[in-house]
Amino acid sequence: MSDRAATPKTASERPPTRRRRSRYEGDVPREHYLNVAYGLKSWLFTIDHKRIAILYLLSITAFFALGGLMAVFIRLELLTPAGDLMTSEIYNRVFTLHGVLMVFFFLIPSIPAVFGNFFLPMMVGAKDMAFPRLNLASWYIYSLGGVFTLAAIVAGGVDTGWTFYTPYSSTYSNSAVALTAIGVFINGFSSIFTGLNFIVTIHKMRAPGMTWMRLPLFVWANYAAALIMILGTPVVAMAIFLVAVERLFGVGIFDPALGGDPILYQHLFWFYSHPAVYIMILPSMGVMSEVIACFSRKRIFGYGFIAASSLAIATVGFLVWGHHMFVSGQSIYASMVFSVLTMLVAVPSAVKVFNWLATLWRGSISFETPMLYAFGFLGLFTVGGLTGLYLGTLATDVHLHDTYFIVAHFHYIMVGGAVMGYLAAVHFWWPKMTGRMYSEWWGRLSAGLLFIGFNLTFFPQFLMGYMGMPRRYHFYPEEWQVLNVLSTAGASILGLGYLIPIIYLTYSLRYGPIAGPNPWRATGLEWTTASPPPQHNFEQTPVVTEEPYDYSKPIVNDLPAPGAGAEPKPSPAAPRS
Amino acid sequence: MNGSQLPPLLPPSASTISGELDLLFAYITAVSLFFTVAIAIGLGVLAFLYRRKAGDPIPKQIHGNTALELVWTGIPVLIVLSFFFWGTDLFFRMRTPPADPLEIFVVGKQWMWKIQHQEGPREINELHMPVGQPVKLTMTSEDVIHSFSVPAFRVKQDVLPGRYTTMWFEATKTGTYHLFCTEYCGTEHAGMMGRIIVMEPNEYQAWLGGGGGESLTAAGERLFSQLGCATCHGDQAGARGPALAGLYGTDVQLGTGGAVTADEAYLRESITEPAAKVVAGYDVIMPTFLGQVSEEGILQLIAYIRSLGTTTEPSEPAATTVEEADSE
Structure with missing residues (x-):
């Protein structure tokens, strides 16, 4: 760190733009986690949480690309009412693969495995996760699950839908169900390990002074998600394992012809898979709290309420699974209870949105790329959340269940919410992870394209759904073609919006301006160390003396010179010797 | 995008409950639109009013306001409970058949609907029924789970192997309506479509008589x-x-x-x-x-x-x- 440029920055300096790139030259530390060792082995055997996060980033991007390619095929096929691009066998495999890859191999790991892994230890002021080897193991397990799933594609694909409903999956499907099921089963353990690591790290590894009420909300959100990971994932792993057992050995569990109960599977599956939605969205909400506070230069409004609402969502979220089964034949009284609980789980989400809006009030708002993604999140998540109310309401759910209305709703939550949050996180923390700034212009452009493309793709699907168009249909009556054409047109814009960031982010690795330790002048311990961070995150163990999101003081994009006194600097007043 | 050339954006409404279900849908839509628009306008106004200007002082830091939190927790609770009560009331009526329904039996299999009328006629992927009379279906499946969905009636019920599920509806208009299988059931899932043909009662009786076969x-x-x-x-x-x-x-x-x-x-x-x-x-x-x-x-x-x-x-x-x- 001794070779850092010593030029002091003034307090009023703004986040960087291209014009000012020269400001950051020389701010790269001599040694950091990326250049501490080179070679494949230094990555494959790393136990550095930051490097493991990068491994996850590369893997989930690959799975996202493959899942996205499947979406391209789906939208192209649905351009015309007839099934003319591929056979039904292929189409069913394509949408199944889209769902399996996106849910199990992208959305569930996305923010926790990449940004949680990278930043959660830094945010609590730790050198690493509590169990670094378990952390690396989780990536290998994830990869092994991925290998099984890819092997299933080579073995002919799987056509059950990502939900693996029995007895179709256990008895009737002529596809590689068992391989895929084993892949998903194995993958579940990576999620459990990550969750376990998060919880132990948050409990045991916090820096001196980092009390629970000083934790960044991103940490709270990941804590809540980790609870779901370790309590819910075993159940779905078990359910999917039982499908494989019934399929391979003919043990009657779910197929009534063998004395089983097909509805039992749905209970087990949704017991996890509904809370899994909160694994996807809670970390994304955590990103929102970080980004919105930073770019409005304001302490987050209602910190305690946002933190509590994450826990409320994680808790009540375990009690609403039956809302996926209102027309399955479950008791109408059970449905009634699930309906009212579903209504109540919507409220903490609304509370978060109101608190974020209140944070903007009297702020000093700027519109860099992460903030644009945050605005996109607010709009799309609001629509996604509100349309969930139609589905929690019993009578309307009967009409909308298993139609494109559902498809639109969960894409607004999972893509509009979780993926927008993921991209906000990518753009917010990219300078910290790589030490480089990306092109702000291209960043804003792709955020705009994604917002427009997303709405054009999925809003027409609400209308199709109300018309009654069932999901997972390879061909459909002609009266729905106009809406499907709109949706496909939107998907092409959406696809472009995903491609552009891959290009300019990769470009920035080599040619981007040097970011400096804190380009956004954000609070939080991760911004008090160099970019990219040193191998052990901090030169000295930070000591926290302040509340989170304390934007009441000027914050500079610089580190204090070694041995200097407490310069204007965010939270940690590191002890000086 | 709702030009006169284009197909309608609402499905036909042809059962005793479809009108009320549309009304409930409209109510939720009105509330949702209100909040979406309010949040969008709020976001836009705040972003404009408090956009960063040169020489901005550091904003005053605000921790929160418990009264405000209670208000914006309480009001959504009341609103969603209104959805819940109306939705549950209607759902219970949708699930409880009136006395004296006309009973028809349905067996789903990959990938067709087999319908049996009490009087004898059987049909595949078509269901003939009279207007103005409650019809109760008793359904089962020979293989996987299917779902019997009639969007024009706003009803849907999964059809399970190994057990009976029931549903009922009463058509208010004659005509031909879509019947879909809405639970993914394998290769030809999308082909498991059919028609509901709602007839005047006397036409229905004539159709039954022409069906032949034993009861x-x-x-x-x-x-x-x-x-x-x-x-x-x-x-x-x-x-x-x-x-x-x-x-x-x-x-x-x-x-x-x-x-x-x-x-x-x-x-x-x-x-x-x-x-x-x-x-x-x-x-x-x-x-x-x-x-x-x-x-x-x-x-x-x-x-x-x-x-x-x-x-x-x-x-x-x-x-x-x-x-x-x-x-x-």
Whole structure:
């Protein structure tokens, strides 16, 4: 760190733009986690949480690309009412693969495995996760699950839908169900390990002074998600394992012809898979709290309420699974209870949105790329959340269940919410992870394209759904073609919006301006160390003396010179010797 | 995008509940639109008013406001509870068939709907029904889970293998409407479409008459003797199996203690899995008929057993009498 440029920055300096790139030259530390060792082995055997996060980033991007390619095929096929691009066998495999890859191999790991892994230890002021080897193991397990799933594609694909409903999956499907099921089963353990690591790290590894009420909300959100990971994932792993057992050995569990109960599977599956939605969205909400506070230069409004609402969502979220089964034949009284609980789980989400809006009030708002993604999140998540109310309401759910209305709703939550949050996180923390700034212009452009493309793709699907168009249909009556054409047109814009960031982010690795330790002048311990961070995150163990999101003081994009006194600097007043 | 050239954006509304369901949908939409627009405008106004300007001072830091939190927690709770109460009330009515429905039987299989009318006619992927009369479907599947969905009626019910589910609806307009399978069921899932044909009652009667074939009860009776059921389930005292006359709808005392109502589900179970719930005083000697008689056959047997019911139960569905009248 001794070779850092010593030029002091003034307090009023703004986040960087291209014009000012020269400001950051020389701010790269001599040694950091990326250049501490080179070679494949230094990555494959790393136990550095930051490097493991990068491994996850590369893997989930690959799975996202493959899942996205499947979406391209789906939208192209649905351009015309007839099934003319591929056979039904292929189409069913394509949408199944889209769902399996996106849910199990992208959305569930996305923010926790990449940004949680990278930043959660830094945010609590730790050198690493509590169990670094378990952390690396989780990536290998994830990869092994991925290998099984890819092997299933080579073995002919799987056509059950990502939900693996029995007895179709256990008895009737002529596809590689068992391989895929084993892949998903194995993958579940990576999620459990990550969750376990998060919880132990948050409990045991916090820096001196980092009390629970000083934790960044991103940490709270990941804590809540980790609870779901370790309590819910075993159940779905078990359910999917039982499908494989019934399929391979003919043990009657779910197929009534063998004395089983097909509805039992749905209970087990949704017991996890509904809370899994909160694994996807809670970390994304955590990103929102970080980004919105930073770019409005304001302490987050209602910190305690946002933190509590994450826990409320994680808790009540375990009690609403039956809302996926209102027309399955479950008791109408059970449905009634699930309906009212579903209504109540919507409220903490609304509370978060109101608190974020209140944070903007009297702020000093700027519109860099992460903030644009945050605005996109607010709009799309609001629509996604509100349309969930139609589905929690019993009578309307009967009409909308298993139609494109559902498809639109969960894409607004999972893509509009979780993926927008993921991209906000990518753009917010990219300078910290790589030490480089990306092109702000291209960043804003792709955020705009994604917002427009997303709405054009999925809003027409609400209308199709109300018309009654069932999901997972390879061909459909002609009266729905106009809406499907709109949706496909939107998907092409959406696809472009995903491609552009891959290009300019990769470009920035080599040619981007040097970011400096804190380009956004954000609070939080991760911004008090160099970019990219040193191998052990901090030169000295930070000591926290302040509340989170304390934007009441000027914050500079610089580190204090070694041995200097407490310069204007965010939270940690590191002890000086 | 709602030009006159384009197809309509609302499905036809053709059942007694579809109008109210649309109204509930409109109510939720109005509330959702209000909040979406309010949040969007709020976001826009805040972003504009407090955009960063040169020389901005550091904003005053605000921690929160508990009263405000309670307000914006409480109001959404009240609103969602209003959805819940209306939705549940309507749902319960959608799930509770009125007295005297016309009963029709549905068997789903990959990838077709097989419909049986009491009076005899059978059809595939088409359901003819009269307007202005409640229709109750008793449904089962031969293989995987299907779902019987009629968007114009705003109804849907999963159809399960190994058990019966029921649904009901009453059409308010004649016409032809879409029937879909909405639970993914394999390769030709999208091809499991059909038509609901709603007719004037007299046309429906004429259609039934032209259908030919024996009634469900008669088919059941033929199957009953073919399978040799009468050997044990005769009327004489001391038979090896319990007598079936007057059985339907009554409470049966079980050998294991407790009682069970002899409804469709119990009768089906007793045919396919006889040892599950044995009537008190009888031995477990009946072999299973699972695989020896089709789902449609089981429905016919049940229809026959129901027809044996004397009117001991005043609350017994009148469909039995309808069917008796028609089978004469």
